[in-house]
Amino acid sequence: MSSPLIEAFELTKQFGSVQALTGLNFKVFPGEIYGLLGPNGAGKTTTIKAIIGLVDPTSGWVKVQGCDPTKNSVKVKSKIGYVAEKPILYESLSARDFLEFVASIRKIDQASVNRVVTQLGDAFDMAEYFDAPIATLSTGMKQKVALISSFVHQPPVLLLDEPLSGLDAKTSRIVKDLLLLHTQKGGAVLFSTHIMEVAESICTRIGIIYEGKIVAEGTLDQLKTKTGNKSETLEEVFLKLTNEEHEVADKTRLLGEAFFKDEVA
Numbered sequence: 001m002s003s004p005l006i007e008a009f010e011l012t013k014q015f016g017s018v019q020a021l022t023g024l025n026f027k028v029f030p031g032e033i034y035g036l037l038g039p040n041g042a043g044k045t046t047t048i049k050a051i052i053g054l055v056d057p058t059s060g061w062v063k064v065q066g067c068d069p070t071k072n073s074v075k076v077k078s079k080i081g082y083v084a085e086k087p088i089l090y091e092s093l094s095a096r097d098f099l100e101f102v103a104s105i106r107k108i109d110q111a112s113v114n115r116v117v118t119q120l121g122d123a124f125d126m127a128e129y130f131d132a133p134i135a136t137l138s139t140g141m142k143q144k145v146a147l148i149s150s151f152v153h154q155p156p157v158l159l160l161d162e163p164l165s166g167l168d169a170k171t172s173r174i175v176k177d178l179l180l181l182h183t184q185k186g187g188a189v190l191f192s193t194h195i196m197e198v199a200e201s202i203c204t205r206i207g208i209i210y211e212g213k214i215v216a217e218g219t220l221d222q223l224k225t226k227t228g229n230k231s232e233t234l235e236e237v238f239l240k241l242t243n244e245e246h247e248v249a250d251k252t253r254l255l256g257e258a259f260f261k262d263e264v265a
């Protein structure tokens with residue numbers, strides 16, 4: 001088996017009294033789209049930030065192609081394309097200027113930038129918006145700019161923190177195809193989401209994260225088998241593994257009692 005592009009080992013992170021990560025382990029290999037699936041507050045963003053070196057682990061370690069971000073942050077960043085949960089864009093710049101700026105930081109020559117920007121701009125139906133200030137673009141458009149900027153230096157590893165939340169169906173499909181192309185060329189994607197269907201439709205392997213650790217991992221089929229009943233949906237598997245099944249039933253019952261006591265019509 002080839003060596004992992006991303007590896008997290010017994011990763012913990014403490015923010016004051018909050019234990020965000022509690023001994024997290026996983027590996028992502030070339031060719032994989034690994035989905036980190038978990039509820040809000042499970043530790044997805046913290047994990048991704050530890051990989052790119054924006055968060056220093058309290059204990060344990062992360063490696064990207066064997067490189068530790070706490071020791072060699074510049075090298076690790078050069079291997080990664082990162083789209084944050086709330087990407088920071090320079091809103092007064094046009095998308096084109098912003099992408100050229102990102103490329104110049106990445107030391108990419110102008111011709112390559114033009115090529116990538118034109119190709120991705122066409123693929124994302126963005127070409128006509130490229131020269132307008134980013135501030136005037138819709139949320140979905142801004143997300144596309146952030147995505148394109150993460151691809152500019154063609155890194156082996158893509159870290160996407162809840163990337164499809166503001167995208168329409170067509171763009172999601174294009175992103176999915178792009179991720180597939182990326183992995184077919186030996187790249188890897190780590191993808192975080194709290195949305196089951198997204199994980200189900202895009203990821204080749206899923207790690208379910210809950211209270212700061214991976215509680216189950218595998219392909220969709222493997223995960224479904226794990227809880228005993230092959231016919232279950234990923235949603236049921238997820239709720240079971242994160243112990244939220246009972247909580248959901250309780251909340252639904254409470255809501256039912258509060259709102260649906262009387263006949264509606």
Ligand SMILES: Nc1ncnc2c1ncn2[C@@H]1O[C@H](COP(=O)(O)OP(=O)(O)O)[C@@H](O)[C@H]1O
Pocket residue numbers: 015016018019020038039040041042043044045046047
């Ligand atoms: N900088 C921070 N300071 C304090 N607590 C934080 C910080 N970042 C994250 N947390 C806490 O760590 C936990 C995990 O957060 P996060 O990684 O953002 O989860 P997710 O992305 O899965 O929603 C949450 O309880 C969150 O409130």
Ligand SMILES: [Mg+2]
Pocket residue numbers: 044045046085161
């Ligand atoms: Mg998050």
